[in-house]
Amino acid sequence: MQNALRVLEGRWKLVILFQLFGGQVRRFSDLERAIPGISQKMLIQQLRQLESDGVVGRIVHHQVPPKVEYHLTEWGQSLCPALDALLIWAEGAPAELRSRLIQEGPDGDAQKPETSVT
Amino acid sequence: MQNALRVLEGRWKLVILFQLFGGQVRRFSDLERAIPGISQKMLIQQLRQLESDGVVGRIVHHQVPPKVEYHLTEWGQSLCPALDALLIWAEGAPAELRSRLIQEGPDGDAQKPETSVT
DNA sequence: CGGAATCCAAATTGATACTG
């Protein structure tokens, strides 16, 4: 079980999966454009991992300008309900969050203990 | 939206959340024991992040042997449907995965191109 | 018990440049 969750680990995995949500087929450059901030390296790396984990499928069209399309595999599709639920959850995010996380990368070993006491 | 997803990023975040699933209240040591492989440092770190992101709540009981309990906040609770869906998804994981991921940590810039061609 | 602090190694990510 932990193993399955590890498939989703990674800075861009979920974001990518959302792009492929519902059976969408997208080209490499489409994804690149659709995901601001991601680098080619990260995009291809995460895609490769998702691919080798069996969540994403890749199809190469040998044309003059190369064309490669990505999509969710069958198992990947079975993730949709979860992605959907996550989407709903994300919408209910506290307004603070929407802006805070942008600047400060996760963590930093910051601390501010006692939150509530009895 | 990307922001909300980042809240769940982290090697142990989801695992911890699953422990708090459904309104469970657990002590620090409970979590430590329930999550094999995690270190105190990681546990406290991830908990603090989840806390500052408003997903997890923390209550300190000033007793002789200290006692601290963690639980999902209201927003955290709203994540349950998603966790549930993930649980279901994870169960349908290909048998291969169940064992593969254990050894090889994610990535490593590994590559094996052409998966399927037209 | 429930951390905090430190040190340090390893993994992940990012920016940039280059290629078939």
Next chain:
DNA sequence: CAGTATCAATTTGGATTCCG
């Protein structure tokens, strides 16, 4: 277009020691 290659910068993770 769809990557690959490299290198540097962050992050992450683990082990250990100490504290109220």
